[in-house]
Amino acid sequence: MAIQRLPHILQLSVLLVLSTSWATSASADHENFVHCLLNHSQPSHPIAPAIYSPNNASYSSVLESYIRNLRFNTSTTRKPFLILTALHESHVQISVVCAQIHNLQMKIRSGGHDYEGVSYVAEVPFFILDMFNLRSIHVDIKSETAWVQAGATLGEVYYRIAEKSKTHGFPAGVCPTVGVGGHFSGGGYGNMMRKYGLSVDNIVDAQLVNVHGELLDRKSMGEDLFWAITGGGGASFGVVIAYKINLVRVPEIVTVFRVSRTLEQNATDIVYRWQYIADKLDDDLFIRLTMDVVNGTSSNSSGENNKTLRASFIAMFLGDSERLLSIMNKSFPELGLKQSDCAEMSWAQSVLFWTSFPTGTATEALLSRTPQVLTRLKRKSDYVKKPIPKTGLKWIFQKMIELEAPMLTFNPYGGKMSEISASATPFPHRAGNLWKVQYATNWDILGTEASDHYIELTRKLHMYMTPFVSKNPREAFYNYKDLDIGINHNANGMSSYLEGRVYGIKYFKHNFDRLANVKTKVDPGNFFRNEQSIPTLPH
Ligand SMILES: Cc1cc2nc3c(=O)[nH]c(=O)nc-3n(C[C@H](O)[C@H](O)[C@H](O)COP(=O)(O)OP(=O)(O)OC[C@H]3O[C@@H](n4cnc5c(N)ncnc54)[C@H](O)[C@@H]3O)c2cc1C
Ligand SMILES: *[C@@H]1O[C@H](CO)[C@@H](O)[C@H](O)[C@H]1NC(C)=O
Ligand SMILES: *[C@@H]1O[C@H](CO)[C@@H](O)[C@H](O)[C@H]1NC(C)=O
Ligand SMILES: *[C@@H]1O[C@H](CO)[C@@H](O)[C@H](O)[C@H]1NC(C)=O
Ligand SMILES: *[C@@H]1O[C@H](CO)[C@@H](O)[C@H](O)[C@H]1NC(C)=O
Ligand SMILES: *[C@@H]1O[C@H](CO)[C@@H](O)[C@H](O)[C@H]1NC(C)=O
Ligand SMILES: *[C@@H]1O[C@H](CO)[C@@H](O)[C@H](O)[C@H]1NC(C)=O
Ligand SMILES: *[C@@H]1O[C@H](CO)[C@@H](O)[C@H](O)[C@H]1NC(C)=O
Ligand SMILES: *[C@@H]1O[C@H](CO)[C@@H](O)[C@H](O)[C@H]1NC(C)=O
Numbered sequence: 001m002a003i004q005r006l007p008h009i010l011q012l013s014v015l016l017v018l019s020t021s022w023a024t025s026a027s028a029d030h031e032n033f034v035h036c037l038l039n040h041s042q043p044s045h046p047i048a049p050a051i052y053s054p055n056n057a058s059y060s061s062v063l064e065s066y067i068r069n070l071r072f073n074t075s076t077t078r079k080p081f082l083i084l085t086a087l088h089e090s091h092v093q094i095s096v097v098c099a100q101i102h103n104l105q106m107k108i109r110s111g112g113h114d115y116e117g118v119s120y121v122a123e124v125p126f127f128i129l130d131m132f133n134l135r136s137i138h139v140d141i142k143s144e145t146a147w148v149q150a151g152a153t154l155g156e157v158y159y160r161i162a163e164k165s166k167t168h169g170f171p172a173g174v175c176p177t178v179g180v181g182g183h184f185s186g187g188g189y190g191n192m193m194r195k196y197g198l199s200v201d202n203i204v205d206a207q208l209v210n211v212h213g214e215l216l217d218r219k220s221m222g223e224d225l226f227w228a229i230t231g232g233g234g235a236s237f238g239v240v241i242a243y244k245i246n247l248v249r250v251p252e253i254v255t256v257f258r259v260s261r262t263l264e265q266n267a268t269d270i271v272y273r274w275q276y277i278a279d280k281l282d283d284d285l286f287i288r289l290t291m292d293v294v295n296g297t298s299s300n301s302s303g304e305n306n307k308t309l310r311a312s313f314i315a316m317f318l319g320d321s322e323r324l325l326s327i328m329n330k331s332f333p334e335l336g337l338k339q340s341d342c343a344e345m346s347w348a349q350s351v352l353f354w355t356s357f358p359t360g361t362a363t364e365a366l367l368s369r370t371p372q373v374l375t376r377l378k379r380k381s382d383y384v385k386k387p388i389p390k391t392g393l394k395w396i397f398q399k400m401i402e403l404e405a406p407m408l409t410f411n412p413y414g415g416k417m418s419e420i421s422a423s424a425t426p427f428p429h430r431a432g433n434l435w436k437v438q439y440a441t442n443w444d445i446l447g448t449e450a451s452d453h454y455i456e457l458t459r460k461l462h463m464y465m466t467p468f469v470s471k472n473p474r475e476a477f478y479n480y481k482d483l484d485i486g487i488n489h490n491a492n493g494m495s496s497y498l499e500g501r502v503y504g505i506k507y508f509k510h511n512f513d514r515l516a517n518v519k520t521k522v523d524p525g526n527f528f529r530n531e532q533s534i535p536t537l538p539h
Contacts, residue, residue, distance in 0.1 A: 026125060029102050030081045033127075036098035037084070045088040050133075052083040059083065063120070066112030066132060068177070071376040071451055072121050080107070080120070082127040086134055089207075089215055092239050095129050097213040100527055107530065108235050110150045111179015115379040116481045118530050119182065119235075131181055134241060141165050141247075145204065149242045150181030150234075155351070155366035161247060162348035162363060169250040169347045171196040174354045177371045184243050185234030186479040187427045189436075191316035191354060194415030195283045196248045200230040200425045201416070205244035208237070211523045215241065228518040228534075232426035232508065233478055236519055236534040250347040255317040255324045256354070257341045260310050262296065266334075267311040268393055273334045274313070275387035279414030279434045282327050284318040292407040293400055307404065309397045316354065320344060375442040376451060378458045381480040382437040382469040383429055384410070392468055399464045405454055406461040409438040428509035429475055436477055437469065459484065478507040487531045493538055496526070500535030507532075 034051060041047035052059045062083050067073045086092050099106045105126040109119035120128055135151035137160040148157050155176025161168050171192035173183055188199025196202060205218045206229060216238075218226045225237060234240040261267040271289065278287055289311060296308035313335060317324040321342040328337045345353065348363045355372065357365055388396070400406065418431040429436065441458045443450055466474075476485055486503035490496035497516070504512040512534075519526075519534040526536050 026081075029104070033098055033102045033104060034082070036101060037094055040094040040098065042090050045090050047084075047087075047091050047094060050085045050087050050091055052085065054079065054081070062130070063128070066109055066130070066179075067117070067120060068111070068113045068371060068374065069115060069117055069377050070374055071378075072117035077117075077121055078123070078126075080122075080126055080128045083130055084127060085130045085132065089134075089209070089241055092129065092131075092134075092209045092241065093213040093215060095127075096209055096211065096239065096527075099127070100211070100525075105529075106527075108181070108239055109179075110181025110240075111153055111177060111183065113175070113178045114182060114481050115377065116483045116531070118481055118483075118532065122530075129239065131179075131239075136242075139164050139247070141168065144168065144247045145244060146170075146247060147242055147244050148180050150179065150240045152180045153369060154178045154180065154183065155368070158348060158351050159363060159366040162346070165247075166252050166346060167249055168247040170199070170245060170247055171202060172199040174351075175371070176351060176355060176366050177369060180243065181234060181240050183479065184245075185229050185232075185240055187231045187425075187477065188479065189411065189477075191286045191288065192248065192250075192318070193417055194279075194281075194286050194412065195318060197416040197420055198231070198425070198427060199245070200427060201420055202246045202248065203230050203243050204246055206230075207241040207243075208234075209239040209241060211238065211525070211527050224514075224518045225522055228426060228515055228522075230425050231478070232511070232515045232518075232534060233532075235530055236515070236528050237522055238528060251318055251320075252346065253320055253344050254347050254350050255319065255321045255342050255344050256315060256350050257324075257337065257343065258312060258314045259335060259337060259341050260312040261335075262294070262308045262310050263397065264296065264308060267291075267309060268390065268397065270313075270334050271311050271393055272387075272390050273332065274410075275434065277331050278410070278412035279418075281331055281412075281414075283415040285315065285324065285327060286317075287313050287315045287332075287412065289313055289410040289412075290407060291397070291400065291409075293404050307401045309400055314354070316350060373442075375444055376454070377440070377442045378455045379441075379480050380439040380458055380462045380482045380484065381477040382439075382462070382465060383433045383475040383477075384435050384437060384469055385432055386434065388468045396464060396468075400461065403457045403461055405443065406439055406441045406458045408461070409440065410435045411438070422509070423511055423514075426508050426511045426515055427478070428511050429477065433470075433475075437465065438477075438480060473506045473509065475509065476503075476506045481532065483531055488529070488533065488535060491526050491529060492536060496535045497538045500533070503532050504534060 108129050110131045131151035134149045137148045139146040172188045173190045184199045294310045296306040300306045412435045413433045422428045422430045441454045443454045488499045515534045520536045
């Protein structure tokens with residue numbers, strides 16, 4: 001568009017430059033972008049200290065600080081031409097305006113936990129708008145609300161709540177280093193979802209910078225846009241600066257347990273039973289089921305350890321162990337839960353238990369921004385609507401033993417999840433779903449060969465599960481980003497819409513159309529785009 005306003009002769013020479021020397025014109029673009037940033041910077045909030053170009057000594061460490069999937073920490077992964085570590089809202093506004101003037105691809109990163117690295121990897125030249133400095137948290141126990149900025153981690157949110165109240169919490173993810181920006185905007189589930197729903201079911205206001213660089217709140221953005229950024233992913237619509245959340249009540253003492261059973265310990269029968277009770281239990285009780293392959297106790301004829309399948313039942317109970325044991329005795333006696341399996345603790349300590357910190361770890365560990373484990377990983381998701389027959393379970397377990405590496409996690413729904421309408425937020429997977437499946441493979445071996453191998457194993461397990469999971473569409477959870485289910489290669493037009501529909505329907509079902517409508521209204525030029533963003537409607 002800028003070219004159209006230039007005189008004819010100049011236009012030709014610009015085109016010549018573009019066609020003969022991409023590299024020079026790209027770096028000139030980047031330089032002009034930096035000038036634009038500096039030029040628009042307010043004297044009270046200089047932007048210069050937030051700009052990291054590749055020649056800055058700290059560039060690599062800033063980039064790597066929030067790479068949470070080491071699959072994308074390689075020398076061949078495309079690097080951003082600049083990282084802007086916003087120190088103030090105005091820096092976000094300026095970067096949105098300048099990036100459009102210079103037609104640059106922006107990636108927004110908060111906690112960097114995107115499973116496909118979408119917040120810090122791109123196929124085209126790009127810069128990162130890094131939000132980690134915008135991480136303030138204001139908890140108000142009197143009104144039972146909090147304002148939390150996008151760059152805060154879940155652990156910081158939990159810690160700041162627990163610091164002020166022993167009887168308040170917030171329903172969000174299990175891993176404390178996950179960022180608010182991506183997690184809340186994409187749904188956000190955790191071990192209190194059967195009682196209180198998702199994070200987005202408890203968001204009451206937001207601050208967002210839109211495509212015009214304006215800072216909006218719920219009132220000024222309107223209900224449609226607010227709806228979109230509470231489950232439809234923020235990155236298609238703007239830059240989330242902060243969310244206002246309703247805190248939820250938790251008892252002073254909660255109870256947790258983790259109990260494992262192998263095939264030799266009747267895991268198949270117990271898993272089979274779990275399927276019939278997990279979504280119907282008391283709302284105070286959430287029992288996650290994780291299945292992985294471990295060494296058995298018996299050696300086979302070649303003297304090697306036979307592999308077996310291990311089913312682990314990990315529970316969060318909003319109450320004491322006595323009530324938990326009586327519920328378990330009534331609803332799930334097959335597990336054989338004993339008092340000695342249970343541990344009573346504060347809600348904040350339960351977060352540490354769930355993320356496998358040793359018992360007795362001080363809650364300050366929630367403030368650490370260093371993840372406990374960093375690996376190469378692949379994730380996929382599914383939804384199950386009816387129990388898997390015992391023969392099916394046996395078959396899947398056999399396949400898992402063959403594949404060895406991929407793990408399965410079943411997160412039960414029901415309770416509050418079934419009470420909330422499927423269109424209340426963009427997250428559509430409500431009543432009718434018994435549980436969500438996560439496929440998870442982690443590996444430490446460097447190189448694309450290993451990556452390809454482990455990704456392929458994950459895809460195979462996903463394929464084996466086909467008969468047992470949702471169809472038409474085969475649903476997927478947006479926060480479990482999986483580029484296997486579709487990528488958008490086009491910025492605009494019918495092909496962009498059609499490509500977007502492929503993954504959009506799986507993530508959002510009938511809500512996809514409303515999301516595309518909102519997108520078309522608020523960002524018709526599709527500035528806020530990525531591999532799996534919401535497309536605009538074709539004309
Ligand atoms: C170890 C681990 C544990 C997890 N556990 C859970 C769990 O228990 N429950 C669950 O629901 N999910 C879980 N997830 C998935 C997680 O919720 C998503 O990956 C989430 O998007 C991460 O948010 P982030 O800010 O850390 O990620 P980022 O990588 O920074 O961002 C993810 C996406 O959101 C966009 N985005 C980020 N910030 C903003 C912003 N301020 N404005 C607009 N767009 C933005 C990014 O551009 C990107 O598309 C887990 C992930 C990991 C790696
Ligand atoms: C910066 O601002 C000055 C004065 O406002 C203007 O003349 C100049 O063109 C601007 N430069 C850029 C790169 O925007
Ligand atoms: C790197 O960037 C930071 C922040 O902008 C700045 O303080 C520092 O001086 C830069 N260092 C170099 C070597 O450019
Ligand atoms: C990421 O890669 C860089 C460069 O090879 C390396 O120095 C760094 O240790 C890696 N990070 C992790 C956590 O492995
Ligand atoms: C497995 O189930 C059988 C039959 O129900 C039972 O006899 C046996 O004790 C169980 N084994 C374990 C380890 O629970
Ligand atoms: C090894 O495990 C398989 C099932 O995974 C089982 O059929 C077989 O009997 C086991 N062999 C031994 C020696 O335990
Ligand atoms: C499992 O057994 C194999 C040998 O079959 C061994 O190399 C490996 O270390 C064992 N793993 C664990 C966790 O014990
Ligand atoms: C013994 O177990 C190992 C590890 O599970 C397996 O690789 C091997 O094929 C088994 N051998 C026989 C004869 O079953
Ligand atoms: C479980 O319930 C049965 C009868 O309903 C009772 O006999 C038994 O003692 C209970 N066990 C526990 C551990 O509460």
